[in-house]
Amino acid sequence: MEALFVHGMGRSSISGWPLLFQLRRAGLQTRSFSYLVSMDPFTAIQARLEKQIAEIASSGNYILIGHSLGGVLIRAALGSLQNDVPPPEHVFLLGSPINPSRLAQQFSPNILFRTLTRDCGNLLASAERMSVVGPTNQPTTSIVGVRGISWKRGPFKGEENDGVVSLSEVGAEWLTDEVRLPIVHGLLPASNQVARIILERLNA
Known part of the structure; x- marks a missing residue:
């Protein structure tokens, strides 16, 4: 089994x-x-x-793990794969928005945000473009953090969040399951708890 990790916006594979x-x-x-x-x-x-993904799929079974924007990229890529490319055994989305990002929408008028994030930042803020990125057809686990501050005057309006995305932004009916952890957004890929959940799902 091979695992491919796709990092989030502004991060790196590290x-x-x-x-x-x-x-x-x-x-x-x-x-x-x-x-x-x-x-x-x-x-x-x-x-x-x-x-x-096609290269990895040609070698055997694999899973995909996407943090934040990385999960959006994974969903978009899976929706466009050639029919002869075997699908992943499981997809894991770590704090990955399925609906438009409230923070991206809030910062989209800012010239620095637009300069640094360009087209990807525009996509995250756009309800129309995010709606085009469809669901997965494979078992998909959403692992979300709930360690953010939930104050009613903040961008998340009192909703549970990880400091970057709220539960409603990462939720969807087509998900196989959702796991909530007391972790902030940026630490999801560094968490031993996340690794344990991934291994539990693969061994189930």
């Missing part, structure tokens, strides 16, 4: 090393997919990810 270390200790092979939102539009990054 962010997933603690998680992947735990998976390697359990016997999985691991690799990461890297990208820069300031360099390429979403569709170009998605196309590269599709190629890497």
Whole structure:
């Protein structure tokens, strides 16, 4: 079994090393997919990810793990894979928005945010573009943090969140299951609890 990790916006593959270390200790092979939102539009990054998924799929069983925007990229890539590419055994979304991001919408008028995040930031803030990224057809576990501050005047209006996304932004009826952990958004890929949940689902 091989695990492919796709990091979030503004992060790097290094962010997933603690998680992947735990998976390697359990016997999985691991690799990461890297990208820069300031360099390429979403569709170009998605196309590269599709190629890497097809390469991994040709070697045997695999799973996909996406943190934040990485999960959005995974869903978009799976929806465009060639029919002859075997699907993953399981998809794991770590704090990955399924609905438009409230923070992206709030910061979208800011020139610095637009400069740094470019097309990917625009996608996260757009209800129309996010709706085009469809559900997965494979077993999918959403692992979400609930360690953020839930104050009514904040961007999440009192809803449980991980500091970057709220529960309603990462929830969907098509998910196989959802696991809530007392972790903030940025630490999800570094959590031993997340690694344990992934291994439990694979061993079930």
